[in-house]
Amino acid sequence: MRDERILLVDDEQGILDIYEVLLRKEGYLQIEKAMNGKAALEFVRSSEYDLIVLDVMLPDVEGFHLCNQIRQYTEVPILFVTARSSDLDKITGLGIGGDDYITKPFNPLELMARINAQLRRQRVYTTNRAVQSQVWSYEGLVVKKDEGQVLVRGEDIRFTAKEFELLIFFCEHPHRIFTVNQLYESVWNDASFGDEKTVVMHISKLRRKIEINYKKPEIIINLKGIGYKFIPPSKGEGE
Template identity: 55%
Template sequence: MLKNEKILLVDDEIGILTLLEVTLKKEHYTHISRCTNAKQTVEMVRSHNYDLIILDVMLPDMNGFELCSLVRSHTNAPIIFISASSSDFDKLKGLSVGGDDYITKPFNPLEVVARIEAIFRRQKIYQTQSYAIQENQEIRVGRLTLKPSDAMLVFDEQKIECTAKELDLLRFFLRNPNRIYTSSQIYELVWGGEPLYGEEKTVAMHISKIRKKMEINPKSPEIIINLKGIGYKFVPPQ
C-alpha cells in the first residue's frame, strides 16, 4: 500500500540521498523531496508541508544544528539527524536544538526506515486511540494549558514556546498526571518505538529543557520530578 507521508531528505552527499530515496520507495513512500544545502532546505520548508525531515549535520553552507533552529521557525515536523559523529555531546546537542532522533553514519538504511515508521506509528496512535485528544486541541491541567496549534505552553499567563518533541512529551505528561513512568516507558510511549541504547539520556535531555522553561528552580523541580532509581512523575501545579 502506498504511503502518503511527505519526507524531505537533506544531505550534501548525493549517494546517501539516492540510497535513502531508493530504500524509502521500496517501502512504498512516494512523496520524497531532496535538498543538498541549507538555503534550499529553508526555501523548501517555507513552501511545502513535510511530515518528516532527515537532516545531515554537516552541510556545505551551514551547520545542521543551526539549520534545525531555522527550520523549527517554519515547521514542527519531526527531524531525524544523521551524522558521522557518534559523540554523546553531538547527539544531545541535536536533541536540544529540536531534533527528534539521531542516527550515526555509516547506517543501515532499513534502520532509518524503522525510525521513521516508529515516529509515524506514534502519531497514528495519538490520532486513532479512543482516548486521544486532537493534535491541535488545548489541554488544561491545573495552572498549565498546552496549546499544540500554537506550539506553546501557557503557565499562568506566561507563554512558553515549545519544540515538536517538547509538545509530545508535555502532552504525554498532561494526560498522565501523578503517575510514575520509567525512562524506557516514556521513550516507548512518546518516541513510539522500542527502547534503544541511550534512551535515558534522550528522555533526560528533553525533560531538562522543559524544566528550564517552566520550573522556578530547574535543579530542584516541583512539576516534573525524578524519583531516583524509579522514574519520572508529573505533578500538576495547583
C-alpha cells in the same frame, strides 16, 4: 502508497539516492531532496512535511543551526543522520529540537525502523489533535474554537477575546445554569468582586451578535434571580 511527505537533506547525492530507494521500497513516494541548508529551508517555508531527515555537515550551514531555523516553521519530527558520532553531538542534536539521531554508516533496516517509528508517532499526534479540535455546529451558529471563528447564519462575525471566551464557555457547558459570579470566575479567572456589570455587558454583546432577536433571546437566556443558561439552537458537534 503512503501519504506522508518526507524531506531529505544531505550534501551527498549518493546518500540521498540510498534514502530514496529505501523509502520507495516502504511505499513512501512523496519525497523532496535538498543538498544544502538554503534549499531545505525554502522547501520548509513553502511546503508541509511529515518528517525531515537531516545531515549535520552541510556546505552552507551546520545542521544544528538549520534545525533551529526549521523549528520556526514546523514541529514535524527531525531525524539527524550524520557521521558526527560523539555523545556531545547527539546531546546537542536532541537538545536543539531533533527527535532522533543515527550515525553514519547506518544499517538500512535500523534507519527505516526509526523513520517508521517517527512517522507512526506523528500520525498519532496528528490524529489526537484532530480529535481534540472542537467545532460546535448549531442551527445558524458555528463556533470554531481552534480557529477563533464564529459564523452566525453563514456570516463571519468578529468577537473580542473575552466575548469569544465566554461563548466557548457556554458551548462547553450547554443547558447548565451559571450565576454571574460563576461566569466571571470561570472566564475572567478571578474572584468576582462587584463585577456583575462586566458579565452582563458581555452577555448583552453576545446576544446582539448571535441571537435572531437580541431583545427576546432564545440562546443565552436569563433565569431571574438564578443566572444564565446557554440553549444551543440544535444539538451540535463538540457537546
